Amino acid sequence: MSPYLQETTAMTRRWFQRFRREPMSIIFGLTQPVLWLALFGNSGITFRNASAIPGEPSYIAFMTGGVVVMTVLNSGLAGGIEMLFDKENGFLERLMAAPIKRSSLIISRFLFVTALTGLQALMILGMAFLFGVVPATGWLGVALILVIGMMLGIGFTAISLGLAFSMKGNGGFFALLGFITLPLIFMSSALVPLESMPTWLAVVAQLNPMTYAINAVRDLILTGWPIQIVKVLVILAAFDAACLAWSNRILLRGMR
Secondary structure (H helix, E strand, C coil): CCHHHHHHHHHHHHHHHHHHCCHHHHHHHHHHHHHHHHHHHHCCHHHHHHCCCCCCCCHHHHHHHHHHHHHHHHHHHCCCHHHHHHHHHCHHHHHHHCCCCCHHHHHHHHHHHHHHHHHHHHHHHHHHHHCCCCCCCHHHHHHHHHHHHHHHHHHHHHHHHHHHHHCCCHHHHHHHHHHHHHHHHHCCCCCCCHHHCCHHHHHHHCCCHHHHHHHHHHHHHHCCCCCCHHHHHHHHHHHHHHHHHHHHHHHHHHCC
């Protein structure tokens, strides 16, 4: 094993061990998405009526794609929290002084967040299956859902890491996350389809990369293979490239 791979593997293992030592993080991290699905899918008459789509079996089937992507959003934006705490307590500075590649710190965090998000997505799909939601595209569709979630998660994780390195304290970091999370959810097709939105909101939602990921995942679950899947993947790749370019400049400056 090359030294760089050893460094990345060791740092990734550290994130998992740290997560494992926090039982409440495991409980809330893995069960919160299931609660989203259970609460929004089986209640919320207003949302259910607003999302009436011909041929749709139930609102919970409609909501499954939205909950998967909302989970990716929350996990991705939380990706920089542990790095921020390491920065505040001085541990990150000691790591950067060690004879290791600094990029291994960032890559390991991406790997951890991606693995955690994938596990959450599988739990959501498993829970939806118990409610009678069976993906129309089968296991290949589930695999593509994970790929879409991974691509979207990379961009949000990059944003979170960039914020963690650019902000001086965790108070401002958490305030900013709270400020942007709900607008991103409501300005997307997570809760209602674009057709049921006011015109201005539908226009704004189409500028949100979450909308493209949600619609693609929803099609994979409800109807079949999306016709515009290549377009969706290109949009997500462009979103990732922009987020990585922005965060890379901040990370390079913060690691000096």
